[in-house]
Amino acid sequence: MKHWIWPGVTFLLICTFGYGARQAIGSVYGSGEAMVLLESLARSGLYLGSATATASATTLALMLTLIGMVRRADQEFAHRIYGNVERIARLSVISLMTSLILLMILVFPVGEFDGMPSNWYPILYETLFGGVVLVIALLGATVIMLYRTIRHVIAKVTPGDEV
Numbered sequence: 001m002k003h004w005i006w007p008g009v010t011f012l013l014i015c016t017f018g019y020g021a022r023q024a025i026g027s028v029y030g031s032g033e034a035m036v037l038l039e040s041l042a043r044s045g046l047y048l049g050s051a052t053a054t055a056s057a058t059t060l061a062l063m064l065t066l067i068g069m070v071r072r073a074d075q076e077f078a079h080r081i082y083g084n085v086e087r088i089a090r091l092s093v094i095s096l097m098t099s100l101i102l103l104m105i106l107v108f109p110v111g112e113f114d115g116m117p118s119n120w121y122p123i124l125y126e127t128l129f130g131g132v133v134l135v136i137a138l139l140g141a142t143v144i145m146l147y148r149t150i151r152h153v154i155a156k157v158t159p160g161d162e163v
Contacts (some may be wrong), residue, residue, distance in 0.1 A: 003087060006148060007141035014140045018133030022126075037125050042106050045132050049103040052135050056096035059142065063089050066153070084149040091145060095138040102131045 025037075063085050105128060 003084060003145075003148075007087075007091070007145045010144045011137045011141040014137035015133060018129075018136065022129055022133075035121060038121065038128065041125065041128050041132065045102060045106045045128060048132060048135060049099045049106060052139050053096055053099040053103065055139065056092040056099065056142070059092045059146065060089060060096070063092070066149075069153075081149065081153060084145065084152070088142060088145050088149060091138060091142040095135065095142055098131070098135050098138060102128070102135055105131065 067082070067085055
């Protein structure tokens, strides 16, 4: 459980910051205002979703390389590193799947839906904003877990007490 402390703190801090940003934007009062907000969120969300999906897939591939390096380097720290690699892989898969869902939702032609209730657009905006914050928070937690794992590997393979 202690391996999740810093990634968990990072996740919660980013979620808190996202909630604060959402509160700063204010309430969405109508479908017209929500449409403008949805358009701007969709543009940035598409870039974020595709970048996060790419980063998560790359991280998963690089974890295979790290496993090979650890096996060749030393057996002494294998259990902790393998556990961290598994946690990184889990976070990366969750980030990747969340990004894909976000991308799928963002490509819907929202302005083309005729006959939708007027309260649908604010709900969609809140959902998409929450999805964007979730993707960013998951990516932040993954980065912190990566950093801690890499730091541990470097400390083990570096001669002396420099790290």
